[in-house]
Amino acid sequence: MPEGELLTLGLFREADAADFRGRSKLLGRLIDDVKDAGFVAVVGPSGSGKSSLVLAGLVTQLRARGCLVATMTPGDDPIGSFGAALGLLAAGDQAELLSGAALRRPDGIRRSIRAIAANERLVIVIDQLEELWTLSDEDDRRRLVEALAAAVRNGEGQVVATVRADFFDHDSESGNSFQTLS
Numbered sequence: 001m002p003e004g005e006l007l008t009l010g011l012f013r014e015a016d017a018a019d020f021r022g023r024s025k026l027l028g029r030l031i032d033d034v035k036d037a038g039f040v041a042v043v044g045p046s047g048s049g050k051s052s053l054v055l056a057g058l059v060t061q062l063r064a065r066g067c068l069v070a071t072m073t074p075g076d077d078p079i080g081s082f083g084a085a086l087g088l089l090a091a092g093d094q095a096e097l098l099s100g101a102a103l104r105r106p107d108g109i110r111r112s113i114r115a116i117a118a119n120e121r122l123v124i125v126i127d128q129l130e131e132l133w134t135l136s137d138e139d140d141r142r143r144l145v146e147a148l149a150a151a152v153r154n155g156e157g158q159v160v161a162t163v164r165a166d167f168f169d170h171d172s173e174s175g176n177s178f179q180t181l182s
């Protein structure tokens with residue numbers, strides 16, 4: 001498929017960073033926000049360019065600055081998605097910490113973050129965070145949200161998420177959980 005065609009079909013991903021245009025002010029603001037905050041949410045209507053801004057814009061800039069970046073979409077198995085995302089950064093026997101069973105142990109998620117981040121800055125990007133409420137099993141959602149909130153509070157990692165604005169209109173439970181993370 002020609003490259004140009006791919007771009008017309010959907011969002012910009014990291015590989016399309018060179019073609020990502022405009023939004024430089026917004027991207028600059030986002031980069032500043034991510035410098036200062038443990039949790040940053042990019043909220044907007046569907047199709048407003050959240051995923052493109054974060055995946056093609058922010059992630060590319062963070063990696064260029066030497067940051068470790070793990071990107072995931074929760075889907076119906078957020079623990080599996082988290083493990084796969086961190087797996088791309090894992091070295092040696094760190095992969096053992098990322099199986100579904102290991103991650104579901106008490107402290108499993110934070111242990112994996114501490115091991116992989118070690119002395120480096122780790123940013124976990126969750127595209128379509130709302131899927132934790134629309135597609136995920138409740139126990140896994142709780143595990144992941146609580147572990148990430150604790151990791152953020154303790155400076156072990158940062159989280160950047162994209163969320164559809166209309167999601168806030170429908171799900172009152174989400175408000176509480178977002179507060180936990182922020």
Ligand SMILES: Nc1ncnc2c1ncn2[C@@H]1O[C@H](COP(=O)(O)OP(=O)(O)OP(=O)(O)O)[C@@H](O)[C@H]1O
Nearest residue numbers: 010011012021023045046047048049050051052164
């Ligand atoms: N900076 C940009 N320049 C040109 N086109 C863009 C830009 N950012 C996004 N687009 C285009 O706009 C469309 C929607 O972008 P994107 O998928 O990132 O939105 P979204 O907010 O993540 O939507 P959703 O909530 O449905 O996931 C895509 O077709 C994408 O290629």
Ligand SMILES: [Mg+2]
Nearest residue numbers: 050051052162
């Ligand atoms: Mg999107």
